[in-house]
Amino acid sequence: MNLILVGMNHKTAPVEVRECMAVATSDASRLLSEVVNHPLVSECLLLSTCNRVEALAVTRDPERAAGYLINLLARNHGSDAAALAPHFYVLHGRNAVCHLFRVSSSLDSMVLGEPQILGQVKDAYRVAVRHNASGAILNRLMHRALFVAKRVRSETGIGSAAVSISYAAVELARKIFEDLSEKKVLLIGAGEMAELAVRHLFRNGVRDMVVANRTFERALDLASQFKGKAVLMEEVEQRLREVDIVISSAGARDYVITYSQVQGLMKKRKNRSLFFIDIAVPRNIDPRINELPNMYVYDIDELQHVVEYNLREREAEAVRGERIVREECIKFEKWFHTLDVVPTVKNLVDWAEGIRARELQKTIPRLGALSSEQTEVLDAMTASLVKKLLHNPVTFLKRDRRHEESTGGELALVRRLFDLNEVD
Amino acid sequence: MTALLLKGILAAYLAGALFYVLYVFAQKTVLSHTGLATLGAGFLFQTLDFLIRYQTVGHFPVVTFQQTLSFFAWAVAGGFLLLQLRFNLRVLGALVAPLALCLVLGSSLTPGEPSLPKLSHQSVWLPIHVISVFLGNGIFALAFLVSLLYLLQERSIKGKKLGFFFKRLPPLHRMDSINYRCLMVGFPLLSLGMVSGSIYAQVSLGSYWRWDPMEVWSLITWFLYAALLHQRITMGWHGRRAAVMSIIGFLILLFTFLGAGTLMQGYHTFAQPGETS
Numbered sequence: 001m002n003l004i005l006v007g008m009n010h011k012t013a014p015v016e017v018r019e020c021m022a023v024a025t026s027d028a029s030r031l032l033s034e035v036v037n038h039p040l041v042s043e044c045l046l047l048s049t050c051n052r053v054e055a056l057a058v059t060r061d062p063e064r065a066a067g068y069l070i071n072l073l074a075r076n077h078g079s080d081a082a083a084l085a086p087h088f089y090v091l092h093g094r095n096a097v098c099h100l101f102r103v104s105s106s107l108d109s110m111v112l113g114e115p116q117i118l119g120q121v122k123d124a125y126r127v128a129v130r131h132n133a134s135g136a137i138l139n140r141l142m143h144r145a146l147f148v149a150k151r152v153r154s155e156t157g158i159g160s161a162a163v164s165i166s167y168a169a170v171e172l173a174r175k176i177f178e179d180l181s182e183k184k185v186l187l188i189g190a191g192e193m194a195e196l197a198v199r200h201l202f203r204n205g206v207r208d209m210v211v212a213n214r215t216f217e218r219a220l221d222l223a224s225q226f227k228g229k230a231v232l233m234e235e236v237e238q239r240l241r242e243v244d245i246v247i248s249s250a251g252a253r254d255y256v257i258t259y260s261q262v263q264g265l266m267k268k269r270k271n272r273s274l275f276f277i278d279i280a281v282p283r284n285i286d287p288r289i290n291e292l293p294n295m296y297v298y299d300i301d302e303l304q305h306v307v308e309y310n311l312r313e314r315e316a317e318a319v320r321g322e323r324i325v326r327e328e329c330i331k332f333e334k335w336f337h338t339l340d341v342v343p344t345v346k347n348l349v350d351w352a353e354g355i356r357a358r359e360l361q362k363t364i365p366r367l368g369a370l371s372s373e374q375t376e377v378l379d380a381m382t383a384s385l386v387k388k389l390l391h392n393p394v395t396f397l398k399r400d401r402r403h404e405e406s407t408g409g410e411l412a413l414v415r416r417l418f419d420l421n422e423v424d
Numbered sequence: 425m426t427a428l429l430l431k432g433i434l435a436a437y438l439a440g441a442l443f444y445v446l447y448v449f450a451q452k453t454v455l456s457h458t459g460l461a462t463l464g465a466g467f468l469f470q471t472l473d474f475l476i477r478y479q480t481v482g483h484f485p486v487v488t489f490q491q492t493l494s495f496f497a498w499a500v501a502g503g504f505l506l507l508q509l510r511f512n513l514r515v516l517g518a519l520v521a522p523l524a525l526c527l528v529l530g531s532s533l534t535p536g537e538p539s540l541p542k543l544s545h546q547s548v549w550l551p552i553h554v555i556s557v558f559l560g561n562g563i564f565a566l567a568f569l570v571s572l573l574y575l576l577q578e579r580s581i582k583g584k585k586l587g588f589f590f591k592r593l594p595p596l597h598r599m600d601s602i603n604y605r606c607l608m609v610g611f612p613l614l615s616l617g618m619v620s621g622s623i624y625a626q627v628s629l630g631s632y633w634r635w636d637p638m639e640v641w642s643l644i645t646w647f648l649y650a651a652l653l654h655q656r657i658t659m660g661w662h663g664r665r666a667a668v669m670s671i672i673g674f675l676i677l678l679f680t681f682l683g684a685g686t687l688m689q690g691y692h693t694f695a696q697p698g699e700t701s
Contacts, residue, residue, distance in 0.1 A: 157451075157591075160591070161591070172581065172586075174595060175577070175581060175590065175595045175596065176581065176595065176596050176597065177595065177596075177597050178594075178595035178596075178597040178598050179597070267659075269660075270659065270660030271659060271660040271661055271662060271663075272660060273596070273597075273662075273663065290582060293663060293664050293665060294662065294663040294664070296581060296582065298584070302584050305584070306584075306586050309586065309587070310586075
């Protein structure tokens, strides 16, 4: 019994190839039902995201199964398998397991540590379960994969710091204000990037916003999207008194908000903190405002630095994630090996012998003084009981199964049935 | 028994300090939980220690310099435990536990004073005075520590260096509001301590106010905290300025306690407890 993984990702295939390989959800169902009926493959799972298409399978003939799966994925989009072959990777056994763990932990993602992948892996597994394509081995493997992902996320800082400009702005806002739900945002200029930043702020609790824009119509438009208020550019100074976060992206040549302007407002604002996010080039907000008490100014370059710094941090954390992945991979492999016939039979016999020995030890003292012949008889009797009880299961396990598909599943079932110790 | 308890207290605060400092680096909650538990154990040991001493001496057992140092540690640790119930401020433990440890250590190294001061220890005003003053001191110590963290965090945000401290320290707003709450609780305690102290002075020495150095310096501290509280309420003062003022206030407080309490001459002076000039 073998595990294989075939697929392509952003490292092996350019976007033109990946986009045509992507498997739509409806297709995934169809493909899966086709795969599970194939004699080569006993269990299968399909994972398709914007950066990868992968098929994970349990098979007794890895070479042929790999060819079959590549063909299947290529055919799904009417492409020629031979032309696509260089973009595919085929991983076996431990490498396949490690890769899956790495993918679910977001260590293989384009943006290291991005959180979406875990949900996508879960969905892929759910679809496989729905089509009865996941059996004893994939079930366990996928549970381990989700567990590893959780471990990596909680034990390393891989997903902790913001790696986009708008997230970095939100992270800063939270480190200044903590709770954003009572905070009000003023948007100066209604560019796309500013809109994205506002969207992130709203997702993090902000509920109130004001937009000022040269073209008032666009301001009205954006304000209605966020249930905010549109104002004229001339009203900005007035509005500065009541807001807590200012995002500016106006295409102005000069500072829209000056040092003296803000300094004059401090008293009227009762010294409340104010956070300026200046994503305009040239800058709209006088950077000297940062020197005023409780005023914080970040321009686009500074936010970009934060992002780069965080990315480097993530790379360092990824190394620790990698260690966890390897560790878990080895554990899984150990379990996988127990699915061989010989260790299973041995475990089963050990288990029964253990019971026999314990029961004998308990019983003999309670029978009072026994002669050595009597003890021998008891011993022989229990030994024969164990042997007879195990005869059928052991023969069942040891039978010739070269022409069967799913030994792994049977062995796993036997192990669960007798609660044979698993490597965890 | 008390010697054993002292060892227990020192060990608990030392362990608390170690776990909290480790927590700051490794960021594992299990470390901060252990730190909190050991710090809490130290606090309980100290409480037990006070009760035993109260039993043996028969009056409120916080009179000598040695005893007040230890009581100070108790107030700081207790204040932090209360804060931790309400706010998540685990990093502060890395400063609180070492402070409590140093205070207890200082207390245990100070020579004991066998002769009791001549002042009446039976008056009810003495415990009220000492308890409110040192609870206030403990809370101002917390305000001081949280202000240090505030300045550190503000520096990383304003200086745009979002590294080690930025990630580990709590949001500015949380630290500022803890500072504010400490002031709101500490100030009435300090006031009560001064009023009860002057009543105690009237009862035992015959006058409310004697221009003793500790009295004068306490009054200065009181005015400083009063000014800060006033500015906070009316002008919305917060952040850096409030943090700096909390730090200055506590340093004066510390000077009042250590400097005026041991170096200068006055009836508060611990080293010559009986001298009332």
